[in-house]
Amino acid sequence: MRARVHDPWLRLPAPLRYAIVIVVLLSIWQAYVSFSHVSALLVGSPLDVANQLWTDVANGKIPAATLHTLQTLLTGLLIGALIGFALASLAVFSSVGRDLLAVLTAVLNPLPAIAILPLAIIWFGLSDRSIIFIVTLATIWPVAINTDTGFRTISATTQMVARNLGLRGPRLVVDVLLPAAMPYILTGLKTAWAFGWRTVVAAELVFGVAGSQGGLGWYINTARYYLQTPQIFAGLVVISVLGILVEGLFSAVESRTVVRWGMKR
Amino acid sequence: MTEPVIGEPLVVGAGVAIEYDGFRAVDSADFVVRRGEKFVLIGPSGCGKTTLLKAIAGFLHPTAGSIRLDGVPIGEPGPDRTVVFQDFDQLFAWRTVLDNVVYALGVAKEMRGEAARERARAMLRLVGIEAAGDKYPHQLSGGMKQRGAIARALALEPRILLMDEPFGALDAITRSQLQLDLNAIWRETGVTIVLVTHSIQEAVFLGHHVAVMSTTPARIVETVDTSAAQDMDTPEFLRLSHHLRSLLITPDSAHRSVQTAVE
Numbered sequence: 001m002r003a004r005v006h007d008p009w010l011r012l013p014a015p016l017r018y019a020i021v022i023v024v025l026l027s028i029w030q031a032y033v034s035f036s037h038v039s040a041l042l043v044g045s046p047l048d049v050a051n052q053l054w055t056d057v058a059n060g061k062i063p064a065a066t067l068h069t070l071q072t073l074l075t076g077l078l079i080g081a082l083i084g085f086a087l088a089s090l091a092v093f094s095s096v097g098r099d100l101l102a103v104l105t106a107v108l109n110p111l112p113a114i115a116i117l118p119l120a121i122i123w124f125g126l127s128d129r130s131i132i133f134i135v136t137l138a139t140i141w142p143v144a145i146n147t148d149t150g151f152r153t154i155s156a157t158t159q160m161v162a163r164n165l166g167l168r169g170p171r172l173v174v175d176v177l178l179p180a181a182m183p184y185i186l187t188g189l190k191t192a193w194a195f196g197w198r199t200v201v202a203a204e205l206v207f208g209v210a211g212s213q214g215g216l217g218w219y220i221n222t223a224r225y226y227l228q229t230p231q232i233f234a235g236l237v238v239i240s241v242l243g244i245l246v247e248g249l250f251s252a253v254e255s256r257t258v259v260r261w262g263m264k265r
Numbered sequence: 266m267t268e269p270v271i272g273e274p275l276v277v278g279a280g281v282a283i284e285y286d287g288f289r290a291v292d293s294a295d296f297v298v299r300r301g302e303k304f305v306l307i308g309p310s311g312c313g314k315t316t317l318l319k320a321i322a323g324f325l326h327p328t329a330g331s332i333r334l335d336g337v338p339i340g341e342p343g344p345d346r347t348v349v350f351q352d353f354d355q356l357f358a359w360r361t362v363l364d365n366v367v368y369a370l371g372v373a374k375e376m377r378g379e380a381a382r383e384r385a386r387a388m389l390r391l392v393g394i395e396a397a398g399d400k401y402p403h404q405l406s407g408g409m410k411q412r413g414a415i416a417r418a419l420a421l422e423p424r425i426l427l428m429d430e431p432f433g434a435l436d437a438i439t440r441s442q443l444q445l446d447l448n449a450i451w452r453e454t455g456v457t458i459v460l461v462t463h464s465i466q467e468a469v470f471l472g473h474h475v476a477v478m479s480t481t482p483a484r485i486v487e488t489v490d491t492s493a494a495q496d497m498d499t500p501e502f503l504r505l506s507h508h509l510r511s512l513l514i515t516p517d518s519a520h521r522s523v524q525t526a527v528e
Binding site: 157158163165166180260263 | 324343344350352355357359368369373402403404421
């Protein structure tokens with residue numbers, strides 16, 4: 001490993017370093033499209049993509065699609081997380097709940113949620129409810145498993161202090177178990193977000209094929225239908241940027257909770 | 266300052282045996298803790314002294330015999346018997362030191378708002394960490410964390426304060442300071458204390474009575490009156506330390522256990 005002080009690259013501030021890397025990568029991409037005479041139907045140049053992004057943000061297509069996707073995702077995530085918390089809490093307080101969680105996670109966790117979509121369409125039709133259903137299924141298990149692990153790793157001392165104060169039931173869960181297990185819960189929510197995100201976009205692509213409207217997946221699929229390659233790239237860029245923003249949101253939550261509490265550096 | 270008056274029996278254990286996982290951790294222990302005294306349980310590691318303390322707290326229940334507080338058998342854990350543990354993680358990490366005390370007052374005494382904050386601040390003042398009230402526990406040294414735990418435990422005005430090797434994980438200097446300060450806190454509050462330790466010096470220095478526990482069978486061998494030896498530089502202190510040592514450490518114990526194995 002190179003010593004930090006002798007590395008001129010590391011003397012630059014981090015945002016500048018990342019900006020340089022991004023600009024270089026985009027330049028290589030632009031150069032490839034400009035000089036290789038690759039068909040514009042196969043690869044859009046960064047400038048074309050930026051143009052398309054600007055147009056579709058201005059005309060409201062991208063904001064509407066993004067809002068639609070986020071609404072579906074957040075609804076499913078909220079339901080999934082609540083069920084996940086409930087299952088983990090049940091597993092802490094009763095041995096039956098513990099076995100229930102073990103069996104359910106063993107059977108359902110390995111199933112990619114998107115594989116349930118055909119069944120969901122039979123049950124709920126080509127509606128957002130189908131997507132919310134499979135997003136819920138995708139998010140329950142990461143939340144439940146991580147929360148359960150978090151609850152089980154709470155130190156014996158912390159548990160005895162809580163009992164000593166006379167805490168029990170819902171108040172014990174909310175006031176002590178949740179904050180004490182917060183590092184695991186945040187990991188669970190982060191994983192749930194990633195699973196849910198993949199699931200919702202994949203499902204919207206399928207719905208796009210089926211002719212139902214809405215969402216970023218649908219936006220991308222429509223672009224493919226009309227061979228609007230820059231638009232496909234624009235959709236991908238939006239998905240990527242949203243991912244980065246959410247990562248930042250999680251970092252902000254962490255620095256206000258588990259980092260401040262000394263549970264995570 | 267006048268010494269608190271040590272009164273009638275508060276906690277009485279009679280023929281206490283405690284088993285868990287098929288293992289007899291305590292075997293027919295008899296003891297009396299008087300109101301207002303500092304009662305020390307001393308013994309080698311694994312002799313069941315922490316088990317006995319947990320039974321007084323209500324975390325464990327005797328399989329035989331009884332432990333009574335003011336004549337009433339001990340039930341579930343409660344804020345009338347607050348425990349200070351050895352671990353540094355006993356303050357809730359997600360609350361500031363002051364909030365830890367305020368929260369405990371809210372849960373256990375229905376005390377909220379400015380009244381609770383006022384009481385919490387007074388408790389932090391008593392243990393000497395008033396300035397650290399707004400800090401989170403991870404920002405404190407080990408000794409300050411233990412002071413915070415003592416403040417929280419005392420804020421609830423327990424009938425008895427239970428301490429499980431509270432200074433066991435501290436460095437020697439901090440430990441001596443906290444021993445001194447615990448004596449001062451006791452003089453100010455007059456609280457009854459049961460303290461578990463494996464330090465002979467700590468036992469004689471802090472305790473009015475020291476109950477000496479043996480390993481297998483884990484029982485109380487002798488309860489020594491150490492109330493006359495609170496000054497470390499007196500011959501009495503030395504004499505009692507030697508006496509405790511002789512009860513705890515047998516010169517030929519290795520030899521004896523070999524013999525038992527042969528028999």
